[in-house]
Amino acid sequence: xxTLNQMRIGKKARIVAVxxxxxxxxxxxxxGLTPHTQVMIRKVAPMGDPIELMLRGYELTLRVDxxxxxxVEED
Amino acid sequence: xxxxxxxNQNSGKTTLFNQLTGSNQHVGNFPGVTVxxxxxxxxxxxxxxxxxxxxxxxxxxxxxxxxxxxxFILKHHPxxxxxxxxxxNIERNLYLSMQLIELGVPMVIALNMMDEMRSNGGTxxxxxxxxxxxxxxxxxxxxxxxxxxxxIARAIKTAERKQLPKxxxxxxxxxHRTIHSIAHLVEDHAERIGFPMRFxxxxxxxGDAPIEEALHLSDNEKDMIGHSITExxxxxxxxxxxxxxxxxxxxxxxxCADCVVKPKESREHIRSVHIDNVLxxxxxxxxxxLLIMLIIFWLTFGVIGSFLSDLLxxxxxxxxxxxxxxxxxxxxxxxxxxxxIDGAFxxxxxxxxxxxxxxxxxxxxxxxxxxxxxxxVAFVMDKLLRKIGLSGRSxxxxxxxxxxxxxxxxxxRTLSSERDRRMTIMLTPFMSCSAKxxxxxxxxxxxxxxxxxxxxxxxxxxxxxxxxxxxxxxxKTAFRGNPVPFVMELPNYRLPSPKSVCLLxxxxxxxxxxxxxxxxxxxxxxxxxxxxxDFRFNVVQNSADSMLAGIGRFISPIFAPLGFADWRxxxxxxxxxxxxxxxxxxFAVLTGASTANLPQAxxxxxxxxxxxxxxxxxxxxxxxxxxxxxxxREMNSGKAAALVAVFQSVVAWLVACGVxxxxxxxxx
Numbered sequence: 001x002x003t004l005n006q007m008r009i010g011k012k013a014r015i016v017a018v019x020x021x022x023x024x025x026x027x028x029x030x031x032g033l034t035p036h037t038q039v040m041i042r043k044v045a046p047m048g049d050p051i052e053l054m055l056r057g058y059e060l061t062l063r064v065d066x067x068x069x070x071x072v073e074e075d
Numbered sequence: 076x077x078x079x080x081x082x083n084q085n086s087g088k089t090t091l092f093n094q095l096t097g098s099n100q101h102v103g104n105f106p107g108v109t110v111x112x113x114x115x116x117x118x119x120x121x122x123x124x125x126x127x128x129x130x131x132x133x134x135x136x137x138x139x140x141x142x143x144x145x146x147f148i149l150k151h152h153p154x155x156x157x158x159x160x161x162x163x164n165i166e167r168n169l170y171l172s173m174q175l176i177e178l179g180v181p182m183v184i185a186l187n188m189m190d191e192m193r194s195n196g197g198t199x200x201x202x203x204x205x206x207x208x209x210x211x212x213x214x215x216x217x218x219x220x221x222x223x224x225x226x227i228a229r230a231i232k233t234a235e236r237k238q239l240p241k242x243x244x245x246x247x248x249x250x251h252r253t254i255h256s257i258a259h260l261v262e263d264h265a266e267r268i269g270f271p272m273r274f275x276x277x278x279x280x281x282g283d284a285p286i287e288e289a290l291h292l293s294d295n296e297k298d299m300i301g302h303s304i305t306e307x308x309x310x311x312x313x314x315x316x317x318x319x320x321x322x323x324x325x326x327x328x329x330x331c332a333d334c335v336v337k338p339k340e341s342r343e344h345i346r347s348v349h350i351d352n353v354l355x356x357x358x359x360x361x362x363x364x365l366l367i368m369l370i371i372f373w374l375t376f377g378v379i380g381s382f383l384s385d386l387l388x389x390x391x392x393x394x395x396x397x398x399x400x401x402x403x404x405x406x407x408x409x410x411x412x413x414x415x416i417d418g419a420f421x422x423x424x425x426x427x428x429x430x431x432x433x434x435x436x437x438x439x440x441x442x443x444x445x446x447x448x449x450x451x452v453a454f455v456m457d458k459l460l461r462k463i464g465l466s467g468r469s470x471x472x473x474x475x476x477x478x479x480x481x482x483x484x485x486x487x488r489t490l491s492s493e494r495d496r497r498m499t500i501m502l503t504p505f506m507s508c509s510a511k512x513x514x515x516x517x518x519x520x521x522x523x524x525x526x527x528x529x530x531x532x533x534x535x536x537x538x539x540x541x542x543x544x545x546x547x548x549x550x551k552t553a554f555r556g557n558p559v560p561f562v563m564e565l566p567n568y569r570l571p572s573p574k575s576v577c578l579l580x581x582x583x584x585x586x587x588x589x590x591x592x593x594x595x596x597x598x599x600x601x602x603x604x605x606x607x608x609d610f611r612f613n614v615v616q617n618s619a620d621s622m623l624a625g626i627g628r629f630i631s632p633i634f635a636p637l638g639f640a641d642w643r644x645x646x647x648x649x650x651x652x653x654x655x656x657x658x659x660x661x662f663a664v665l666t667g668a669s670t671a672n673l674p675q676a677x678x679x680x681x682x683x684x685x686x687x688x689x690x691x692x693x694x695x696x697x698x699x700x701x702x703x704x705x706x707x708r709e710m711n712s713g714k715a716a717a718l719v720a721v722f723q724s725v726v727a728w729l730v731a732c733g734v735x736x737x738x739x740x741x742x743x
Contacts, residue, residue: 018317023560024562026133026135026137027132028562029316029320031564032167032170034320035317035321037324043355044357046356046357046360046361047458050457050561056166056167057337058564058566059564059565061561061563062560062561062562063561
């Protein structure tokens with residue numbers, strides 16, 4: 001088990017749980033980061049934060065601090 | 076008949092809106108918030124209007140965009156919803172559709188980007204999708220204007236027949252049971268306030284506070300609801316919000332497996348990845364961004380903008396000359412002559428000179444936004460702005476501020492959160508605009524001939540530092556609360572549609588012109604009035620006798636701690652409110668000096684230290700009337716605009732005072 005920010009670029013994983021609370025967590029769930037969804041880190045911004053990931057056929061960017069709340073299991 | 080157009084960001088909503096309405100649009104704000112509201116008459120249907128609601132991903136109660144959308148549908152009861160869904164991104168788009176269906180309003184899904192879908196080898200079983208969702212689905216391509224007529228016909232028919240979504244129940248098991256038991260419990264409450272029962276029940280399960288409040292539930296009912304939710308959470312082993320998101324996405328996943336043959340990886344996406352290999356590359360991203368901005372600035376303020384401005388200025392001069400000669404030949408009263416030529420024509424002329432800059436700048440900005448590059452800039456620059464409580468999205472508007480505050484403030488419209496929009500507007504004027512350059516130029520020539528460049532750079536940097544400090548203070552005070560989460564989609568790069576770009580340019584120019592001929596025009600006339608008359612309403616022969624100079628004398632003691640209590644300095648600062656360029660010309664008029672000997676004249680007014688304080692004050696004090704009226708428009712409040720003007724002036728006074736007093740310590 002890892003959190004999303006610990007994943008290597010290009011590696012695929014499945015979401016196990018989305019932690020955190022409030023508006024941010026709700027937004028992550030709304031954007032489709034639900035358990036069992038496959039995700040892949042595509043890129044890290046030049047200054048090391050935020051990160052870009054690929055899920056459900058589209059690309060999403062979120063901050064490293066927020067990615068720490070997302071538990072994943074590598075495929 | 077009123078239709079609400081609802082959909083995700085980047086789903087082609089604006090393009091569809093433009094196709095539905097043509098140029099027949101009205102742009103305004105929703106009451107109380109700075110969320111843009113556009114409506115227009117649907118082409119060929121003079122009784123049907125469509126309201127373009129903000130792009131959202133869910134009907135949750137967090138951002139003002141989501142709240143505005145909910146309230147519009149719940150309280151204004153549109154006759155129908157047109158829900159635009161991006162076929163290339165169908166899963167996430169349908170998540171919103173499932174919540175819209177619960178609102179119990181006749182609804183049509185416009186399945187957009189079908190051209191892209193087909194050309195990449197994908198297909199959608201339209202009739203099956205429509206069957207399973209219980210709402211009509213019309214395949215369209217907004218960009219290519221395909222399927223729009225069918226969409227209009229279908230939407231009108233659905234609304235006329237008041238054909239509600241056929242299905243609202245998409246779940247089973249514990250979630251299903253909980254929603255039903257809660258729906259049963261709150262049925263009367265929902266009916267009383269006219270909210271759709273199913274929507275209310277689902278939102279209660281999600282723990283939606285505003286809905287709970289609107290229903291006026293008794294404590295007993297709240298307990299029962301809480302109890303069923305706890306039951307459900309225990310049975311599913313997850314929390315309520317995750318349970319509902321999971322329920323919706325599970326249904327969508329199954330639906331898409333049945334109805335959608337996804338293309339492998341679309342050409343558009345592959346192209347996007349290639350472009351991003353350069354534009355968001357670890358080493359190239361920032362240099363390329365700076366290069367792009369530099370080219371835009373150069374073209375706007377250097378090449379195209381100045382060419383158009385010159386052309387416009389020459390045109391205005393020619394017309395002014397003809398009118399002036401005509402009036403003189405007619406033998407008109409010299410005061411009326413001055414009112415028309417020095418007041419009206421000069422005022423309108425100075426305002427019109429903004430137009431080429433605004434149009435050219437917005438041309439480039441809309442290319443950046445519509446192509447998808449703006450989202451990448453936010454991605455690359457986010458870390459820099461996060462410390463002051465903003466996101467990368469605010470970077471470009473602030474950067475534009477170095478050119479001109481007016482389009483910079485207008486550009487905040489594209490920010491996706493109201494809080495960020497307000498805060499960015501407050502910080503943008505700290506970026507020194509190009510109209511202040513002549514002031515810096517003249518003063519550095521007069522006082523610091525050896526260090527001109529250094530002083531100018533110092534001023535720009537000081538503006539940014541003060542902006543950062545103000546940002547940090549605002550973050551801790553006025554904008555405390557939680558910032559909107561920075562979870563942003565990076566859409567595929569696209570070619571911007573010429574129609575959308577043209578409509579935006581027209582909209583921005585019209586917007587500015589309306590203000591130019593109201594607030595800005597009146598403000599320049601007032602300044603003309605004060606400049607032309609003395610307190611006995613005689614026309615002044617010497618500008619030193621004018622009311623403006625009188626006001627300048629009256630307020631000049633305020634600037635004593637800053638080292639320049641001279642009335643000419645305060646008068647110049649007042650005229651700077653109409654346009655910053657006016658500061659230097661006022662000095663020239665009041666000292667009677669020509670451009671060549673203005674530096675000596677200034678040296679007789681200021682000591683070098685007082686000149687530094689004056690420069691700092693002009694750097695920071697209230698932006699010009701055009702910028703303030705843009706603030707009023709974008710913040711949707713005259714009070715907020717006045718507050719910005721006063722706030723900036725106070726900050727300017729404090730910093731300039733600090734510079735003068737601390738400097739004085741070193742000199743003695």
